[in-house]
Amino acid sequence: MHYNRIFPVCICIITVVLPLLLPDSVWGVQQHGGAEGLISHQIGHLLFITGMLVLFYRLRGSSASGAGWLDFKIFIGLIILWNLLTFYGHWHRELISPDKFVLFAGKVNGFSISSPADALFYLSRLDHLLLVPAFLFLLSALYKWRKQA
Amino acid sequence: MTVSWIPVIAVDIIGSFLTLVIAFACAYLAWDWNRKKREDIFRDYIFLLTLAFVFFAISRSFGHLIKQFLIFADMNHVWQVISPFSGAVNSAAFIIIFAFGIYFQRFRKIHGELEEYKDNLEELVAERTNELEKVNVFLEDENRQRKQAEEGLRQTMTTLENIFNSTSPTCITDVDHKLVEANEAYQAHWPGPTKDGKSIKCFESRPSPICHTDNCPLEKIIMGGDQTTCETTRTSLDGITRVFLQTTKPFKDADGNLAGTVTSFQEITERKRAQEELAAERERLSVTLRSIGDGVITTDIGGKVVLLNKVAEKLCGWQMAEAEGKMLDEIFQIVDEKNGEPCENPVDQVLTKGHIIALESNAVLLARDGRRINISDSAAPIRDAQSRTIGVVLVFRDVTNQIRLEKELQKNQKLESVGILAGGIAHDFNNILSGVLGNINLAMHRLDENNPVTPLLQEAEKASLRAKGLTQQLLTFAKGGSPIRKKVSIDDVVKDSAVFVLRGSNVSCEIDIPDDLWLVEIDPGQMSQVIQNMILNAREAMEGGGAVTISARNREGIIESLDVSQRHWVEITIIDEGPGMGQEVVDRIFDPYFTTKDKGSGLGLSICHSIISQHNGAIQVTSTPVSGTIFTIILPALCKQKVHDQVRVCRKFPYRKGVRILVMDDEKMVRKILREMLSHLGFEPIMVSDGQQAVEQYSRSMQQGNKFDLVIMDLTIPGGMGGREAAQEILKLDPEALVIVSSGYSNDPIMSSFEKYGFCAAVIKPFQLQELSDAIENAMHLES
Numbered sequence: 001m002h003y004n005r006i007f008p009v010c011i012c013i014i015t016v017v018l019p020l021l022l023p024d025s026v027w028g029v030q031q032h033g034g035a036e037g038l039i040s041h042q043i044g045h046l047l048f049i050t051g052m053l054v055l056f057y058r059l060r061g062s063s064a065s066g067a068g069w070l071d072f073k074i075f076i077g078l079i080i081l082w083n084l085l086t087f088y089g090h091w092h093r094e095l096i097s098p099d100k101f102v103l104f105a106g107k108v109n110g111f112s113i114s115s116p117a118d119a120l121f122y123l124s125r126l127d128h129l130l131l132v133p134a135f136l137f138l139l140s141a142l143y144k145w146r147k148q149a
Numbered sequence: 150m151t152v153s154w155i156p157v158i159a160v161d162i163i164g165s166f167l168t169l170v171i172a173f174a175c176a177y178l179a180w181d182w183n184r185k186k187r188e189d190i191f192r193d194y195i196f197l198l199t200l201a202f203v204f205f206a207i208s209r210s211f212g213h214l215i216k217q218f219l220i221f222a223d224m225n226h227v228w229q230v231i232s233p234f235s236g237a238v239n240s241a242a243f244i245i246i247f248a249f250g251i252y253f254q255r256f257r258k259i260h261g262e263l264e265e266y267k268d269n270l271e272e273l274v275a276e277r278t279n280e281l282e283k284v285n286v287f288l289e290d291e292n293r294q295r296k297q298a299e300e301g302l303r304q305t306m307t308t309l310e311n312i313f314n315s316t317s318p319t320c321i322t323d324v325d326h327k328l329v330e331a332n333e334a335y336q337a338h339w340p341g342p343t344k345d346g347k348s349i350k351c352f353e354s355r356p357s358p359i360c361h362t363d364n365c366p367l368e369k370i371i372m373g374g375d376q377t378t379c380e381t382t383r384t385s386l387d388g389i390t391r392v393f394l395q396t397t398k399p400f401k402d403a404d405g406n407l408a409g410t411v412t413s414f415q416e417i418t419e420r421k422r423a424q425e426e427l428a429a430e431r432e433r434l435s436v437t438l439r440s441i442g443d444g445v446i447t448t449d450i451g452g453k454v455v456l457l458n459k460v461a462e463k464l465c466g467w468q469m470a471e472a473e474g475k476m477l478d479e480i481f482q483i484v485d486e487k488n489g490e491p492c493e494n495p496v497d498q499v500l501t502k503g504h505i506i507a508l509e510s511n512a513v514l515l516a517r518d519g520r521r522i523n524i525s526d527s528a529a530p531i532r533d534a535q536s537r538t539i540g541v542v543l544v545f546r547d548v549t550n551q552i553r554l555e556k557e558l559q560k561n562q563k564l565e566s567v568g569i570l571a572g573g574i575a576h577d578f579n580n581i582l583s584g585v586l587g588n589i590n591l592a593m594h595r596l597d598e599n600n601p602v603t604p605l606l607q608e609a610e611k612a613s614l615r616a617k618g619l620t621q622q623l624l625t626f627a628k629g630g631s632p633i634r635k636k637v638s639i640d641d642v643v644k645d646s647a648v649f650v651l652r653g654s655n656v657s658c659e660i661d662i663p664d665d666l667w668l669v670e671i672d673p674g675q676m677s678q679v680i681q682n683m684i685l686n687a688r689e690a691m692e693g694g695g696a697v698t699i700s701a702r703n704r705e706g707i708i709e710s711l712d713v714s715q716r717h718w719v720e721i722t723i724i725d726e727g728p729g730m731g732q733e734v735v736d737r738i739f740d741p742y743f744t745t746k747d748k749g750s751g752l753g754l755s756i757c758h759s760i761i762s763q764h765n766g767a768i769q770v771t772s773t774p775v776s777g778t779i780f781t782i783i784l785p786a787l788c789k790q791k792v793h794d795q796v797r798v799c800r801k802f803p804y805r806k807g808v809r810i811l812v813m814d815d816e817k818m819v820r821k822i823l824r825e826m827l828s829h830l831g832f833e834p835i836m837v838s839d840g841q842q843a844v845e846q847y848s849r850s851m852q853q854g855n856k857f858d859l860v861i862m863d864l865t866i867p868g869g870m871g872g873r874e875a876a877q878e879i880l881k882l883d884p885e886a887l888v889i890v891s892s893g894y895s896n897d898p899i900m901s902s903f904e905k906y907g908f909c910a911a912v913i914k915p916f917q918l919q920e921l922s923d924a925i926e927n928a929m930h931l932e933s
Contacts, residue, residue, distance in 0.1 A: 028341060030494075041236050044243030051250020058254045102151055107220060110151045125157040128164020135171040142178035142199065145192075149185045 038090060045087040050082045071137045078134035082127055087127035089124025092117055162217050165210035172206035175199050191260035198249045205242035208235065231744075281900070300552045317416065318393070321400055322367060323409035326350040335414070336765040338383050338762075351412075357381055366397035367410050375399070381414070415495065446543040452477045454495045455540060464524070464547055482545065495528035496541045502537065505529040514545070523549040536649065552773030554710050560739055560758070562690035567741050568759065572894070575620040576865070579817045579893030582620065582915035586613040587822035590918040591829055610917075617915050620893070633765075634670045636787060639719055642673055643699055645681035655694035656687070662701040667786035669719050671764055679757040683723045683780050686753070689746070690727030690778065697723040708783065711828045712765055717786040730772040738770055808929070809855070811832045813843035813875060814863040814891070819914070823861065826918050830925070832859075840870025844878040849882060859913070859929060864899060873899060873906055880907045889928050891916075 056076045059069065100118065102110030113119045171288035177198035183192045212235030219228040313319065318335035320342065322328055327350055328342035331344055335341065336380060341354040351367065352360035359365055359379065366377040377397045393414040400411040430883045444461035448454050454472045457480075462468055467480045483492040498506045508526035518523060524543035530538040581827045589610045596603050640662050647658045689695045704718040730738070730745075737743045739758040742751035761768040765785050810832045814820045820836045825832040835857070837843045843862060862872030870878075874890045890903050893914040903911040911930035912921055 010185075033255055037233060037236060041240050042242035043245075044247075047247035048243035048250075051247035053250075055253045056249040058257060094786065100156070104654075106223065108154045108226075110154050111157075113150045114150070122157070125158045128160045131206075132164050132167045132171065133166055135175060135202070138199065138202065139171050139175050139178065142175055142195075144184060145195070146178050146182035149182055 012123060038094060042087060042090055045083050045090070049080055049083040049087070052076050052083065056080065068141040071141035071144065075134050075137035075141060078130050082134060085120075085124045085130060086127050089121055089127065090107055092121045092124070096121060118147040155784065158217060158242065161213050165213040165217075167207045169210040169214075172203040172210070176203045182520055189260070190263055190791070191256060194249070194253070194256040194260070198246070198253075201242060201245045201249055203442070205246060208238040208242055210238070210645060216442075226747065228883065311402055314639070316413070318414040319411065320351070321353075321411050322351045323410050324367070324371060324407065326352060328354055328421060330410065338385070338414070355381065355383070369401050370410050371407070380417070387815065390418075391416055392418045443544050443546040446477065446481060446545075448477050448496055448543075449540045450500060450538060452494065454480060454539075461545075464514060464516060464522055464545070466520070476544075482515040483508065483512045483526075484515060485525070486513045495526065495543055499528045499530050499541045503530060508545070513561060522547050523552050525551075544873055556736070557602060557710070563741070567755075576893045578616070578620045579914040580616055580819055582613055583816075583893075584818040584822050584915075586610065586617065586915040586917060587826055589613060591822070591825050594829065594918065613915070620915075626657065628903070634672055636670045637666050637673055638666060639671070639676070639701060639721065639784070640666060642671070643674050643680055643721065646677050647697070650681050650684040651688060651697070652690050656691050657696045658684075659696055659698045660700070661698070661701075665703070666701055667703050667717055667719055667929075669784045669786055671784065675760045676764070679760050679782070680721075680723075682753045683782075684758050687723060687727065687778070689723035690725050695726035697726075698726075700721075704783070704784065708767070711767055711783070712785065715765075715785050718904075719782070719784050719786040721782040722779060723782075724777060726777050729774045729777050731774055735770055736773050737770050739768075773820065807833065808858045809835065809850075810859045810861060810925075811835050811837065811843055811846055811850075811857040812861045813840060813872065814839045814861075815839060815866045816863075823921075826921055829918065830922050834926070838869075839866050839877030840872060843875045844870070844882070847886070848882055856883060858887065859925065860886060861886040861891055864894065864897060876907050887928055889924055 010146055056073065057072055058064075061077065064073070096118070100112045100114070101108045102112065104110075111118070111125075113122055176199060179196045185187075186192055209236055212232075216228050216232070216235070217221045219225060239696045249381040272813055278409035290855060313330075314333040316332065316334065318332065318338055320328055320331040320335045320339075327348050329348075330355075331339075331341045335878045341349055343349065344353075363369075364379070366379065366772045367375075369377050375398075377932065379395050381393050381395045382390055394417045395414055397412045400409045402408040438456070439458040442460060444464045445456070446454060446461050446465075447456040454475050454477055457465065457469045457472050462472075465472070467475075467478050472480045477496050478494050484490060485492060492508065492512050495506065495508060496845060506528050508524070510527070511526075512524055512526060514522045516598040524545045524785065525548040526543060528541055531540040531542050532871055533539050556737070589606050593603060593606045593610065596606070600642045643662065644660060647660060651658050684697055684699075691697075699719045699721070701719060706718075707713050707716065708718065736747060739754050740751075741755040743755075744751035751880065758768055761782055761784070768784045769780070769781045769783075770778060808831075810827055812820060812823050812827065812834050814823065814836075815838055817838075820838070824834045824836055835846060837846055840862070843860065847857055860876070862875055864872040866872070872888075876890070877887060879886045887909050888907065889910045889912055890899060890906070891914060892900055892911045894900065899906050899908070900911045900913065903909070910924045912924040916924075
């Protein structure tokens, strides 16, 4: 049991720490830069969404019923929505003309919405409105589980 | 339409901050939830997934906050530098979360399997727990029982230990002689089972002469013995020796194999001492019993002989070893003396009656050697402490001598009675004969020899003399006083008598008398009569001739039937070779008037018996029809002494004429004949009838100066002064008076020893004229 806990932690740490400590090497080795970084990030979101979908799929049915599980499912759903929203935001950002941003003193002060895509982009900038409730549901699920334990 | 970007910034900052806070809260809850059940892999999964989300939230929130801060601080270029890092971390977080997402099923399956496994395991555990609980209950029950058993065992062990320690000294020894156990009582006397922490051997604990020998109890049991018992002693430090009865038994283990011996010691010091005292007491009693003067026989209730003492052995002729276990009537055969019929078994009588019984008075014991012994007997039951009869004790004694003495006594009493009667008759008869014989004498002296009456008077005189002899015998037989004894040697009496009786006969005589024969104090005349009677009987018994053997010997010791103070005796034995006598004749031979002769008076042996009895002696006869007769006379003896007789010297009167004689007699007829006879002899008689008159007459004559020259006095005067007293009175008046005693009691001591009583002569009635004349002449030394 102890080994089973340490092993994934180590995988995660290595996976996270290496790109953090050697970001250039990561990029450098691939030598893509620019949009390639975005694409890899978007792939990350897709993987995130895929993982969450798989998880959500597995949680169907009565096998994951009971106190906390509904909150957890809501959390997963909100996370999926958040990923879709932010995926769209990252993708659409590359397509938006810089003119759409209203600068003031060199800083973005407003955004010009000229299409639903722009509006959706603007909403994607407000992704915390999904993320914070999602984590609240996670907190609620953990609280209930903890309480049941 | 232009919308403000501020909400974006605000939501971004506030959302990042809230996300950061919530993420930390989630991390805490996930950690805390997981901490409560660390072995739950699904919780691990959620915890790690939560950490991944937290990591994502933190990295993103911090990135957004930093971005907003840098933009706000016009440091957008910095943000441009670090934004790749932020994006990379987020990407990494996405990948991690993805990985967790796709591994959810895997974890859940594993969790499910684990849960199932866990459930199975729990079920199994439950079953096992149930089983274990049952087992536990069983074990608890067993444990309780075991504890109870242990408690019981402990109590039992304590009890056994208490018992072991409360008993007599006991020890357990293994087959190697090593002491295994020893109780406190044992250790109080002997060391063990250990000494200085080391086990010791039995022969070290209690050394004994039987150790290392074949008599060792352990070796005996090892060789297959069952139980051995022996005695052992232990002397304590204070010098007290105790005796123990050592009992050794096999000690076997639970499988029945010999593991050693268990030995117990019972102190028997007191019992031993009591046994020794009892044995000594038994020995004392046995010695006492065997030393008793009477015969003692004890039997069991079956009549089997248990014990004979010495006297019983002698009387019955059986030794103790021979008689033990035999039936009583086999060794103790008793018959009735009169009819010879067997007497009833005394054991049967005692067992039937249950009390002491006495045997029949005529019981005769038939000894083993054929002897017939008169016995006096009693039989009594032997009772134990519960008064149960366990045997019979017979006590008997030889009463043959006693019966003989009783018969003797009866015979003496019979003789005495007859003698008194005979004495009275003889006395009166003598007085009568004195008259008859005196008158015949006078008549014959006054008649011529040629007178035809003379032969008739001579026949009458002869018949009177025969009657006189008969009265003499009667008087001798009837004599109640003591014999006229002299200290003489029986030698002369025996020899004179034998020669006198056997002269001219065809019977020879052998006399065997030693020179050192003691003197006896006897009446020689009476004793001569006895000896003559014996020899005369012997001669008559041997009509065809033969020999009479007379022997005498000194004998010392007590003779029970005679004076027990007498120690010296002379025993005279007269043995003939005649045909002997039967027992019936022997039994009656001393009876008066009993005779086997045609012309016998039946008084001879009665008189002999009387004479010997009056001499404080005994006469016995033993005779069988074949071997002749043996008379044995036993007389008290004196160690040789001289006999000194004092003879009174009488005055001498040379002339008979004018001699005055005073005669005193109560019988008128005697006075008359005496007057005639004295006158016929030339004397001058003066007659008085009693002693008082005689004394007065003599005194008067003295006063007148004409005293009597002689006095003849009758010895016995019925109702008046007798001759003895009168003589004493006269001698007081005139010490030189001459007094002749006259009496029909010829064997009266005064007649034999007249000198001692002051008389100068004695004349026995009836007397003839010549006898009277001789007596006067002897008294007065006159010349005839």
